[in-house]
Amino acid sequence: MCGIGGVMNREGQPVKATVLTALTDALVHRGPDGRSHYAAGAVGLVQTRLAVVDLPTGAQPFHDTSRGITLVANGEIYNDCELRAKMNDINFVSQSDCESPLHLYCRYGLRFINYLRGMYAIALYDPGGQDQRERLVLARDPFGIKPLYYTESDRGFLFASEVQALLAVRTARPQLDRKIVAELLQLQFSTGRDCLLSGIKRVAPGEVLVVEAGQVIERHSRPALVPPGPLSQRDSQMGNPMVALEKILCESVALHQRADVPYGLFLSGGIDSSALLVMMARLNEQPVLAFTAYFPHTTTYHEDARAVANAVGAEVVPVAFTEADFWTLLPAIVSIMDDPAADYATLPTYKLAAEAHKAVKVILSGEGGDEMFAGYGRYRSVMRPWPFTRPMRRKGLLDGLGVLRQKLTGWRDGLTTAEQAVVNHGTRLQRAQAVDCTYWLPNDLLGKLDRCLMAHGIEGRLPFLDPVLAQFAYGLSDNMKVRHGIGKWLLRRWLANALPTVGQFVSKQGFTVPVGTWIAHRGRALGPLVAHTPAVSELCRPAAVQSLFADADRNPRISLAAWILLFHALWVRYHVDAVRLELDVFAMLEASPDK
Numbered sequence: 220m221c222g223i224g225g226v227m228n229r230e231g232q233p234v235k236a237t238v239l240t241a242l243t244d245a246l247v248h249r250g251p252d253g254r255s256h257y258a259a260g261a262v263g264l265v266q267t268r269l270a271v272v273d274l275p276t277g278a279q280p281f282h283d284t285s286r287g288i289t290l291v292a293n294g295e296i297y298n299d300c301e302l303r304a305k306m307n308d309i310n311f312v313s314q315s316d317c318e319s320p321l322h323l324y325c326r327y328g329l330r331f332i333n334y335l336r337g338m339y340a341i342a343l344y345d346p347g348g349q350d351q352r353e354r355l356v357l358a359r360d361p362f363g364i365k366p367l368y369y370t371e372s373d374r375g376f377l378f379a380s381e382v383q384a385l386l387a388v389r390t391a392r393p394q395l396d397r398k399i400v401a402e403l404l405q406l407q408f409s410t411g412r413d414c415l416l417s418g419i420k421r422v423a424p425g426e427v428l429v430v431e432a433g434q435v436i437e438r439h440s441r442p443a444l445v446p447p448g449p450l451s452q453r454d455s456q457m458g459n460p461m462v463a464l465e466k467i468l469c470e471s472v473a474l475h476q477r478a479d480v481p482y483g484l485f486l487s488g489g490i491d492s493s494a495l496l497v498m499m500a501r502l503n504e505q506p507v508l509a510f511t512a513y514f515p516h517t518t519t520y521h522e523d524a525r526a527v528a529n530a531v532g533a534e535v536v537p538v539a540f541t542e543a544d545f546w547t548l549l550p551a552i553v554s555i556m557d558d559p560a561a562d563y564a565t566l567p568t569y570k571l572a573a574e575a576h577k578a579v580k581v582i583l584s585g586e587g588g589d590e591m592f593a594g595y596g597r598y599r600s601v602m603r604p605w606p607f608t609r610p611m612r613r614k615g616l617l618d619g620l621g622v623l624r625q626k627l628t629g630w631r632d633g634l635t636t637a638e639q640a641v642v643n644h645g646t647r648l649q650r651a652q653a654v655d656c657t658y659w660l661p662n663d664l665l666g667k668l669d670r671c672l673m674a675h676g677i678e679g680r681l682p683f684l685d686p687v688l689a690q691f692a693y694g695l696s697d698n699m700k701v702r703h704g705i706g707k708w709l710l711r712r713w714l715a716n717a718l719p720t721v722g723q724f725v726s727k728q729g730f731t732v733p734v735g736t737w738i739a740h741r742g743r744a745l746g747p748l749v750a751h752t753p754a755v756s757e758l759c760r761p762a763a764v765q766s767l768f769a770d771a772d773r774n775p776r777i778s779l780a781a782w783i784l785l786f787h788a789l790w791v792r793y794h795v796d797a798v799r800l801e802l803d804v805f806a807m808l809e810a811s812p813d814k
Contacts, residue, residue: 224243224245227430230375261353261375279291339358340358355430368380444653465717482583484584500533550800587660598701754787754792
């Protein structure tokens, strides 16, 4: 796991060493174990390494000397052993799992990603390319687990694992994209290719870009979820679904444990992380190290997590997230979320990662379980018969609270596009799952996890987003996912059988952070500061915002709205106005730009 970046100049000018140094310095937290770069004329590549597999010889870039092709990658290829066995005519120079994509590209060209089972952001420099024109190829895994961003200008093409690395090279003052602002405030994340800062774009999940002369000339897409065959035949063809699930889950967890460094698990005590813990306990001789967050003086799931861990003999590391942590850590958390998602689960995730860093280099986590096995309540809503069915996220998070100066428009356009793209994909439930996997999952949950873990030099692995397991789960009939108004039916049944003393009582868990209570404690002082920052005041009525903060703990909608406005105000202060990170929350809001 690592950070990657690079440049392709438009007019063929040699790449400046200062550009490669700036990219490397900005990505060093993603790869504290090594740094390297490669330059060939108008193209330069950089990589910072987090050593997880093949510690002695796995340093990048990797080169194919016969064709001059060079690769840098951020990711894990879980079927590397199987790929190497099929390419036994290749003289591999390392045991790194990221070397196999280089040889696959040499053999299959742009179709090389069709053979990869894993998470990745890959950059390849091909000096021959199509028609002997040099080209840069970028590829991102189908779920978008690993991030990749780029920007184009009249000088050329620049890419990196994080937005802030691009900002370290660009000299122009960042500008907000107003449409994306509306998305962030109404959804808590943004959709599609465009980022909150104008001119910076995401490589879409499953996308392959071809760049020539500093310009994108081709785009190819590999969807994460392919519509299955007739559902009436699906369940019967797989035999016993419980047996099939156990086999596939075991294989996925085993693959995601491949590492030459210590690993552990983020455990909430809910269905997804509990299922992973049970399988990890079966596959490991030593007790699994499980990190769980809790919030003192609130209703928590700490005891649920401990009960599951005790049942399988795991070692629990409880991590308290307090009100003091909220005010102390929030500026740092805002700084790492350079592609913002106003998800308050970022708060405990960041502290969990800091604690995990003391003991492990790899963390398994349950992201994707809800999307694959239909755990969200909104999925059950879309399954209702007409006229009771309702579209997902039909109402913005700030709508109806009286804070907006005028109605925000266009914030749902990206979701509408996604819904239209899957209109013929299986059942209504499967269409809702596909939409979430296209936009919600990569741009909220996965981005949050990536930034929090990589800020502390930890690799995150997600067994539920293994392509084989995901395709199995997505292809299940609706009745295997939702039954009697309960989601994740098959996964719940499996867990109840695997862990009879605990599994049947495990409910859906998530990071329900008491941000409303914490904000309300200081709301009368905080509200005016947030309300009068330009980022908020140009969209919201200051008096209404102040009232919102003073009453932030009245109900969950108001709590969430106050949190989103606070996060947005701080984000703009840091990433656009360049306010110093060393300041506390109140000082950041009070500071003038460039202070």
